[in-house]
Amino acid sequence: MSAATTTAPAPLLRRDLTTARLPRWAPAGVAVLAIALGCAIGAGAGLASHIQWGLIAALLFLTISYGLAAKVEGRRQAKDRFATSVVWVAFILAVVPLGALTFYTVQQGIGAINGDFLTHSMKGVVASTTADGGIYHAIIGTLEQVLLATLIAAPIGLLTAVYLVEYGRGRLAKAVTFFVDVMTGVPSIVAGLFIFSIWTMFKQGYSGFSGSLALAILMIPVVVRSAEEMLKLVPNELREASYALGVPKWKTIVRIVIPTAIGGITTGVMLAVARITGETAPVLMLVFGSDVINNNPFSDPQQSLPLYIWQQYTVVNNEYGYDRAWGAALVLIAFVMGLNLVARGIARWRSPKAGH
Amino acid sequence: MTSSPPATSQGRAGRSRRDSRFGDKVFFNFSRGAGILLLVIMAAIAGFLAYRSALALGKNEGNFLTTFEWTPDGVKPVFGIAVLAFGTLVSALIAMLIAVPVAVGIALFISHYAPRRIAQPFAYLVDLLAAVPSIVYGLWGVLFLVPHMDGLTSWLNEYLGWTYIFDQTKNGAPARNLFTVGILLAIMVLPIITAVTREVFRQVPRMHEEAALALGATRWEMIRTAVLPFGRPGIISASMLGLGRALGETIAVAIVLSSNSQLSLHLLDPGGGTFAQNIALKFNESQPFGRDALMASGLVLFVITLLVNGAARMIIARRKEYSGANA
Numbered sequence: 001m002s003a004a005t006t007t008a009p010a011p012l013l014r015r016d017l018t019t020a021r022l023p024r025w026a027p028a029g030v031a032v033l034a035i036a037l038g039c040a041i042g043a044g045a046g047l048a049s050h051i052q053w054g055l056i057a058a059l060l061f062l063t064i065s066y067g068l069a070a071k072v073e074g075r076r077q078a079k080d081r082f083a084t085s086v087v088w089v090a091f092i093l094a095v096v097p098l099g100a101l102t103f104y105t106v107q108q109g110i111g112a113i114n115g116d117f118l119t120h121s122m123k124g125v126v127a128s129t130t131a132d133g134g135i136y137h138a139i140i141g142t143l144e145q146v147l148l149a150t151l152i153a154a155p156i157g158l159l160t161a162v163y164l165v166e167y168g169r170g171r172l173a174k175a176v177t178f179f180v181d182v183m184t185g186v187p188s189i190v191a192g193l194f195i196f197s198i199w200t201m202f203k204q205g206y207s208g209f210s211g212s213l214a215l216a217i218l219m220i221p222v223v224v225r226s227a228e229e230m231l232k233l234v235p236n237e238l239r240e241a242s243y244a245l246g247v248p249k250w251k252t253i254v255r256i257v258i259p260t261a262i263g264g265i266t267t268g269v270m271l272a273v274a275r276i277t278g279e280t281a282p283v284l285m286l287v288f289g290s291d292v293i294n295n296n297p298f299s300d301p302q303q304s305l306p307l308y309i310w311q312q313y314t315v316v317n318n319e320y321g322y323d324r325a326w327g328a329a330l331v332l333i334a335f336v337m338g339l340n341l342v343a344r345g346i347a348r349w350r351s352p353k354a355g356h
Numbered sequence: 357m358t359s360s361p362p363a364t365s366q367g368r369a370g371r372s373r374r375d376s377r378f379g380d381k382v383f384f385n386f387s388r389g390a391g392i393l394l395l396v397i398m399a400a401i402a403g404f405l406a407y408r409s410a411l412a413l414g415k416n417e418g419n420f421l422t423t424f425e426w427t428p429d430g431v432k433p434v435f436g437i438a439v440l441a442f443g444t445l446v447s448a449l450i451a452m453l454i455a456v457p458v459a460v461g462i463a464l465f466i467s468h469y470a471p472r473r474i475a476q477p478f479a480y481l482v483d484l485l486a487a488v489p490s491i492v493y494g495l496w497g498v499l500f501l502v503p504h505m506d507g508l509t510s511w512l513n514e515y516l517g518w519t520y521i522f523d524q525t526k527n528g529a530p531a532r533n534l535f536t537v538g539i540l541l542a543i544m545v546l547p548i549i550t551a552v553t554r555e556v557f558r559q560v561p562r563m564h565e566e567a568a569l570a571l572g573a574t575r576w577e578m579i580r581t582a583v584l585p586f587g588r589p590g591i592i593s594a595s596m597l598g599l600g601r602a603l604g605e606t607i608a609v610a611i612v613l614s615s616n617s618q619l620s621l622h623l624l625d626p627g628g629g630t631f632a633q634n635i636a637l638k639f640n641e642s643q644p645f646g647r648d649a650l651m652a653s654g655l656v657l658f659v660i661t662l663l664v665n666g667a668a669r670m671i672i673a674r675r676k677e678y679s680g681a682n683a
Contacts, residue, residue, distance in 0.1 A: 051508050076574055083576035087469050090461025091478075094550075097543045098485050101496050108499075159390035167384055168391075176391040178669060179398050185597065185665035186658070187604025189632045190401065193654040196647075197404045217397060224394075250383030271487075278489020281606040281632065285639045306491040306607070313495060313611060322499060329492045340487050344480075 020072050027065060027085070034061035054096065058089045102333075109330025112323045118331075121303075122291040127316045127324075135328050137293040141208060141302035142332075145287065146277050148212035148297060149219055154269050156216075157223025158258075164224070165231040166253055183221040191217040192282030199286070206288040208297030211304070214282035219272045226268025230261040263346050270343035274336045280306035305332045401658065409652035412645065420652065425617050426634065428649035429642060435649045437656060439619045443534055443628035444657070447609070448602040450538025450623075451545060455602075456595045458542075459549035466550075467557040468579060479554065486547035494611035497540040498532070502612065505531035505539075509624045524624040532614035535623040537630075540612055541605055545598035552597060556590025557583055589671050596668030600661045606632035631657040 038057025047053065065085045070078035117134040125133035160180070164173055195214040204210065234257050242252040258265070283289075288301035289311055305328050312325035413420055415433055423436020466479045509531045513524035560583050568578040584591075610633040614626040635650045642650060 047507055047511070051504055052511060076577070080574035080576040083579070084469060087461045087465045090458045091465045091470075093458055094462050094482075094546055097501075098481075098546075100500065101485075101488065101493070101543075104496055104500050105492060156390045156393060159387045160394055163387035163391045167387060172388070172391065176394055178666070179395055181669040182662055182665045183394065183398060185600040185604070185661050185668075186401070187606065187632055187661055189604065189606045189635050190405070190654050190658045190661075193635065193651050194401045194404055197408050197651060200644075217401075220394065220397075248377070248380050250379045253383065274487050278487075278491060280489070280491045281636050284607075284636060288640070306489055309491050309495060310607060310611070313498070325495055329495055332489055333492055336487050336489060337484060340484055 022069060022072055022081075026068065027081075027088075030065045030068065031061055034058070034064060058093070061085060062089065105326065105329055105333055108323075108326035109328075112327025113330060117324075117327055121293045123293070125291070127312070128318055128320060131320050131323060133324065135305065135308055135324075135331060137290065138303040138305045138308040138328060139331070140293060140295060141287070141297075141304040142277060142306075144295075144297040145208045145212045145215060145283070145302070145304055146273055148209060149215035149276060150269065150273055152212065152216040153219035153223055153272070157220045157269075157272075158227050158265065160220070160224045161227035161231055162253060162258075164228050166249070166257070180221045180224045183217075184225065186217070186221075187281075188214070188218055188279045189281040189285075191215075192285045195282065196285055205299070206286065206301040207299050208287050208294075208302040208304075211283045211287035211302075212297065214286055215276040215279060218279060218282075219276050222272035222275060223269055226271065227261075227265045230264030230268065231257060233264070234260045263349065267343040267347040270339050270346070274339040274343070277336055277339070278306055278332060280310055283307045284310060305335075402655075405651050405655040405658060408648045409655045412648035412652050415645070416649070424619055426638070426649075429646040433645065433649070435652075437631070437653050439617055440629050440631045440634050440653060441656070442619050443613075443615075444603055444630040444632075444660075446623065446628075447534050447537045447541055447630060448599055450535060451541035451602045452595060452599055454539060454542035455546050455549055455598060456591070459546050459594070459598070460553055460591060462546070462550045463553035463557050464579065464583070466554050468575070468583065482547045482550050486551060490544065490605060490608045491611075493540060493544050494608035497536070497608060497612040501540060502531050502536060505536050509533075509535070513624060521621050521623050523622055525622055526625050529626050530614070531624070532612055532626045533624050534613070534628050537609050537613050538623075540608055541602040544605065544608065545601050548601060549594045549598040552594035553587065553591055556587045556594070560586045593668040593671040596664050596671070600664045600668070603664065604632055604657060604661050605630075606636045609633040610636045 035057045037060050038053050041047075041056055042050075042053035062082065062085050066078055066082045069081040073081075112131075116132075118139070119136050120132075120134035121137035122133040123137075127133060160176065164177060164180075167173075168176070191214045194217070195210055199210050238256055238260060239252055242256050243249070247255075283304050284307055287304060287307065289307045290301040290303050294300055294302045309325045309328045309332070312321040312328070315321070316324070412428065412433075412435075416428075416435060417432050418425070418434035418436050420436050422438050423434055424439050426435045426439075427433070428435040462482065466475045466482075470478065509524065510527075512522045513527075516522040517524065564582040564586065565578055568582045569575075573581060609630050613629065613633055615629040615633060615637065616627040617629070618627050620627055631653050635654055639647060639650055
């Protein structure tokens with residue numbers, strides 16, 4: 001009797017401790033099954049849009065993996081698996097459109113780009129019936145406007161960040177911090193409206209410079225934010241060492257604090273540049289656009305890359321226009337991505353390694 | 357990293373005190389001036405727009421809040437923001453409904469689920485995608501997304517048409533409607549929401565997570581009990597930042613939406629408009645008075661985004677204190 005009671009629970013206990021588990025390849029298997037079923041149903045029911053195929057497959061994946069886990073592993077584990085599946089589906093849901101965007105832009109744009117496209121303007125080109133013309137004037141315009149905006153925004157942004165980190169006490173600093181944050185969210189079109197209302201007050205016409213002013217408004221808060229973070233990372237010991245040697249505060253900031261953080265500050269400025277390079281709305285209302293090369297940003301309309309894309313789509317609005325728009329879009333994306341990569345490279349290379 | 361800082365200050369110890377004080381004063385005033393300039397710019401934006409709006413509103417023959425039409429340059433100037441406000445809110449709402457859950461999912465994927473080898477590059481990729489210009493999203497939206505939406509919209513119309521909002525009254529029209537705009541906005545704000553949420557999830561105290569796991573929680577239970585409660589303020593503020601972006605998005609909406617001045621709850625029908633889209637489309641062809649009217653709608657947009665962003669920042673600021681006490 002006693003022998004029977006001691007031996008009988010043993011296998012039961014064992015089973016309790018190591019409950020049945022799905023094999024490691026189960027999620028992958030279910031995914032393949034769901035995709036296959038999704039395609040089958042999609043093709044079988046004659047659903048035209050591949051978005052639907054994907055959504056069906058995603059739903060199938062969620063239900064099958066939940067059902068399977070609930071049957072084999074119990075409810076708590078099933079919920080866990082369900083959550084894991086949801087997270088993976090979210091990941092794929094995000095990757096698909098973002099991947100499609102990049103792929104489609106490259107695919108459409110690469111055909112339009114050649115030497116002529118990069119070195120010619122649209123002067124004298126009948127845009128709607130030929131594939132001629134290019135984006136040279138737009139590149140010039142974009143570079144000049146962005147450069148001017150950076151020349152305005154970077155010093156103001158950096159000085160504001162210095163104020164907030166090195167001097168900022170009391171209500172003014174609090175207000176500045178708050179409004180920097182809020183300013184980050186100012187819609188680009190509102191910045192454009194603001195500059196336009198000033199510009200008409202002074203009876204000025206379209207120019208690249210007015211666009212730069214609007215872009216600078218969008219850029220300043222981004223610069224302040226990142227520069228502030230970087231200046232905060234500079235160890236206090238450096239400042240104290242400098243003060244101890246009798247160096248005045250301003251010189252400490254200029255010669256020690258800023259050079260220490262310059263890598264991160266540069267990164268922040270470049271990321272801000274990348275952000276404003278693609279802004280269309282303020283440029284549309286302030287710079288107006290032009291088909292010819294205008295090297296002077298201070299008078300007369302200029303062109304810019306985003307505006308060029310906009311005009312090729314809305315004004316030309318046929319295959320020739322779309323091709324040029326995609327070509328310009330690819331150049332624009334390449335420029336922005338390149339800036340991002342370089343900026344992050346600098347950040348990794350020269351970041352103050354505090355707190356590690 | 358530190359380029360031998362003390363070297364520069366040696367040998368200058370004899371400089372006069374007054375000199376350094378003067379330098380300090382100048383530098384301080386410059387940097388404080390930059391901060392004040394920022395406040396002045398914000399005040400000036402509000403002031404200028406309010407002034408121009410007042411000029412336009414005084415001559416408006418319609419009710420600014422309830423009128424559908426936008427014809428400020430007509431013989432009888434009539435303009436109102438009803439359609440614009442509706443379109444802006446609806447498209448932003450759709451974007452939020454899609455983007456927030458997905459963004460939280462992606463953030464969890466990066467912070468807790470993905471193998472480390474995938475997580476880092478993927479986080480990087482998401483950050484890069486936040487930099488894709490909106491004009492490119494717009495071009496892609498109208499030339500790629502809109503044709504691919506046809507199947508989905510006709511399916512929604514067929515099976516969910518009884519809900520009224522998914523009822524399509526103009527069959528066969530390209531899907532340049534508020535629903536597509538909402539989806540496009542969701543894709544656009546996804547990287548922003550993800551980036552902020554991810555950072556918050558990363559700050560969850562490791563101890564909380566391990567405590568939950570030690571009590572026998574599954575990974576999901578650990579996330580539900582430890583990660584999400586800690587990250588909730590972060591998720592809310594990230595969503596509001598995304599919302600601010602979606603509300604103010606201009607050029608992508610202007611390209612994709614086929615706008616008109618009808619307020620329709622049929623989301624799958626082309627039509628409607630948003631504040632920013634309306635300004636971008638009509639600004640260059642408007643008379644000076646029409647531009648003032650557009651400034652009035654811009655002021656409304658400015659105030660809305662100001663409130664949304666301000667609220668988001670206040671939530672973040674409150675959380676900072678909370679996490680400080682918690683560390």
